[in-house]
Amino acid sequence: xxxxxxxxxxxxxxxxxxxxxxxxxxxxxxxxxxxxxxxxxxxxxxxxxxxxxxxxxxxxxxxxxxxxxxxxxxxxxxxxxxxxxxxxxxxxxxxxxxxxxxxxxxxxxxxxxxxxxxxxxxxxxxxxxxxxxxxxxxxxxxxxxxxxxxxxxxxxxxxxxxxxxxxxxxxxxxxxxxxxxxxxxxxxxxxxxxxxxxxxxxxxxxxxxxxxxxxxxxxxxxxxxxxxxxxxxxxxxxxxxxxxxxxxxxxxxxxxxxxxxxxxxxxxxxxxxxxxxxxxxxxxxxxxxxxxxxxxxxxxxxxxxxxxxxxxxxxxxxxxxxxxxxx
Amino acid sequence: xxxxxxxxxxxxxxxxxxxxxxxxxxxxxxxxxxxxxxxxxxxxxxxxxxxxxxxxxxxxxxxxxxxxxxxxxxxxxxxxxxxxxxxxxxxxxxxxxxxxxxxxxxxxxxxxxxxxxxxxxxxxxxxxxxxxxxxxxxxxxxxxxxxxxxxxxxxxxxxxxxxxxxxxxxxxxxxxxxxxxxxxxxxxxxxxxxxxxxxxxxxxxxxxxxxxxxxxxxxxxxxxxxxxxxxxxxxxxxxxxxxxxxxxxxxxxxxxxxxxxxxxxxxxxxxxxxxxxxxxxxxxxxxxxxxxxxxxxxxxxxxxxxxxxxxxxxxx
Ligand SMILES: Nc1ncnc2c1ncn2[C@@H]1O[C@H](COP(=O)(O)OP(=O)(O)OP(=O)(O)O)[C@@H](O)[C@H]1O
Ligand code: SF4
Ligand SMILES: [Mg+2]
Numbered sequence: 001x002x003x004x005x006x007x008x009x010x011x012x013x014x015x016x017x018x019x020x021x022x023x024x025x026x027x028x029x030x031x032x033x034x035x036x037x038x039x040x041x042x043x044x045x046x047x048x049x050x051x052x053x054x055x056x057x058x059x060x061x062x063x064x065x066x067x068x069x070x071x072x073x074x075x076x077x078x079x080x081x082x083x084x085x086x087x088x089x090x091x092x093x094x095x096x097x098x099x100x101x102x103x104x105x106x107x108x109x110x111x112x113x114x115x116x117x118x119x120x121x122x123x124x125x126x127x128x129x130x131x132x133x134x135x136x137x138x139x140x141x142x143x144x145x146x147x148x149x150x151x152x153x154x155x156x157x158x159x160x161x162x163x164x165x166x167x168x169x170x171x172x173x174x175x176x177x178x179x180x181x182x183x184x185x186x187x188x189x190x191x192x193x194x195x196x197x198x199x200x201x202x203x204x205x206x207x208x209x210x211x212x213x214x215x216x217x218x219x220x221x222x223x224x225x226x227x228x229x230x231x232x233x234x235x236x237x238x239x240x241x242x243x244x245x246x247x248x249x250x251x252x253x254x255x256x257x258x259x260x261x262x263x264x265x266x267x268x269x270x271x272x273x274x275x276x277x278x279x280x281x282x283x284x285x286x287x288x289x290x291x292x293x294x295x296x297x298x299x300x301x302x303x304x305x306x307x308x309x310x311x312x313x314x315x316x317x318x319x320x321x322x323x324x325x326x327x
Numbered sequence: 328x329x330x331x332x333x334x335x336x337x338x339x340x341x342x343x344x345x346x347x348x349x350x351x352x353x354x355x356x357x358x359x360x361x362x363x364x365x366x367x368x369x370x371x372x373x374x375x376x377x378x379x380x381x382x383x384x385x386x387x388x389x390x391x392x393x394x395x396x397x398x399x400x401x402x403x404x405x406x407x408x409x410x411x412x413x414x415x416x417x418x419x420x421x422x423x424x425x426x427x428x429x430x431x432x433x434x435x436x437x438x439x440x441x442x443x444x445x446x447x448x449x450x451x452x453x454x455x456x457x458x459x460x461x462x463x464x465x466x467x468x469x470x471x472x473x474x475x476x477x478x479x480x481x482x483x484x485x486x487x488x489x490x491x492x493x494x495x496x497x498x499x500x501x502x503x504x505x506x507x508x509x510x511x512x513x514x515x516x517x518x519x520x521x522x523x524x525x526x527x528x529x530x531x532x533x534x535x536x537x538x539x540x541x542x543x544x545x546x547x548x549x550x551x552x553x554x555x556x557x558x559x560x561x562x563x564x565x566x567x568x569x570x571x572x573x574x575x576x577x578x579x580x581x582x583x584x585x586x587x588x589x590x591x592x593x594x595x596x597x598x599x600x601x602x603x604x605x606x607x608x609x610x611x612x613x614x615x616x617x618x619x620x621x622x623x624x625x626x627x628x629x630x631x632x633x634x635x636x637x638x639x640x641x642x643x
Pocket of ligand 3: 052
């Protein structure tokens with residue numbers, strides 16, 4: 001599918017929050033590729049750095065956070081070298097992001113049409129009627145009934161699920177090459193979620209849009225993504241195709257996650273079932289960050305494991321991966 | 328309903344208050360006048376009757392729009408006040424506009440760049456605006472701009488133009504130059520207030536997800552500030568400013584006295600000096616009415632600005 005250069009190629013991305021208490025290494029050495037038309041699932045428990053990874057890509061990390069190292073290549077060009085105006089024109093146009101909290105992403109005092117039309121006009125020299133027509137089409141595409149009328153509504157007149165669909169429609173407006181979707185379906189009911197996932201997949205296949213789908217929900221990723229990256233404490237601990245990782249997890253953390261989901265079809269499971277808690281990212285002790293919770297930990301784990309190829313097309317960050325049995 | 332009750336209670340308080348303050352007869356009558364003359368004046372003014380009767384009489388007349396005659400000018404008190412309202416309103420509106428025009432941009436800037444030198448200067452100056460007494464600043468302004476530099480006049484309204492039979496200063500250059508200093512003096516406090524409100528609003532709203540989302544949509548900074556941010560901070564600013572407008576009218580007494588601005592503030596100060604009771608009562612009643620009206624207008628404005636309130640109202 002890919003024609004050489006991936007749409008997005010992240011290398012050794014490091015995003016730290018330089019707080020008074022010290023550096024919070026929210027993202028620390030993350031690398032992955034997303035090819036044209038492919039969907040990458042980014043999973044991990046709360047606070048593992050998924051959202052910060054997304055914001056780093058579009059250049060919107062909140063201060064005191066800063067991308068302190070690495071590369072973010074979009075169609076080959078490093079986004080970290082772009083000036084502010086070039087970056088602005090890329091956002092919402094070539095690279096769109098859908099936020100986690102649908103209740104807060106739309107401006108409460110502006111009508112939906114205003115918030116959609118401005119997104120088109122910020123990047124294209126078209127007249128308002130054209131922009132409005134695009135807005136209407138986009139609302140229709142995410143399954144909002146009578147889009148023509150709904151355009152005139154204010155956000156509080158929509159339910160949470162509807163608002164999230166509006167946000168998704170806004171992301172689709174300029175037909176981006178890359179969409180970063182940060183848990184966009186958590187607030188939606190099962191039918192709508194299925195519909196959105198189906199639409200997302202169709203969009204990627206048909207238009208070649210690349211997508212990063214951030215989620216807690218393994219079932220969502222299972223039916224949607226091509227590849228999976230599992231994040232833990234700001235790092236990717238396991239990477240592979242969706243079938244490989246879900247059927248034969250080799251990192252002890254992923255292993256625990258999959259084990260904690262009774263069956264692969266059970267949905268809505270949050271990935272917080274492993275005993276213990278995510279360590280504080282502030283002054284993380286040296287060695288493997290999962291050590292405190294890991295059943296396989298030993299003295300070797302006091303050193304820091306590097307991410308390495310464990311099998312064909314599979315990478316893992318662990319000294320003692322589950323390679324022996326099929327798990 | 329509630330509003331009329333407020334007005335009624337106020338009328339009672341005002342009437343009692345004014346009656347306690349002093350006896351106007353002492354001021355009006357030549358100290359050498361004999362007792363007969365004094366009695367005649369007292370009964371002319373209706374002051375010989377019991378207080379509750381005076382009040383009943385006052386309310387009865389007030390409902391007919393008659394608030395009594397000025398002891399000094401011999402004209403209906405209401406007419407006197409009404410004649411002085413335009414000058415005061417002009418001053419208050421000019422001060423309000425200044426508060427918006429200076430206060431909002433400065434406050435938003437200070438909110439967007441809270442750590443910059445400019446922002447710190449703005450905030451320090453706004454503290455001065457809060458703490459320096461109006462009359463003192465007014466006198467300083469006169470000394471600097473009128474006396475030392477001689478660039479701006481310090482008293483009166485200057486040339487006026489009649490608008491619908493009402494003289495207005497802001498339509499002539501001379502009038503504007505007369506309006507500038509007193510309006511600025513009157514608005515200093517409000518400018519500081521608006522700066523603080525806009526700064527606080529800005530600092531809160533820039534951290535909202537919808538501002539971040541607006542940036543994620545690739546909007547230009549100008550649009551984010553002027554539309555997404557501004558529309559949200561305007562809600563508290565307009566509400567507070569609206570409620571403060573009555574205060575502007577009331578506070579204009581000080582400014583009007585310092586700058587000899589012929590509005591009702593100056594009239595009331597003069598009338599209090601002369602114990603001209605009907606005028607004082609009429610003034611206070613008008614101010615109460617003004618406050619009540621302003622509150623109504625603010626409620627309406629608020630719902631125009633905030634769609635959430637507007638749509639709730641429609642439903643109920
Ligand atoms: N503004 C901030 N200041 C300091 N630290 C922050 C800030 N924002 C995020 N972090 C740190 O970054 C870490 C990762 O946050 P992030 O939002 O990426 O988590 P997440 O994986 O998206 O979690 P969730 O599933 O709950 O959304 C957090 O644990 C937190 O310590
Ligand atoms: S490196 Fe050690 S502690 Fe870390 S996950 Fe592997 S086995 Fe567990
Ligand atoms: Mg998140």
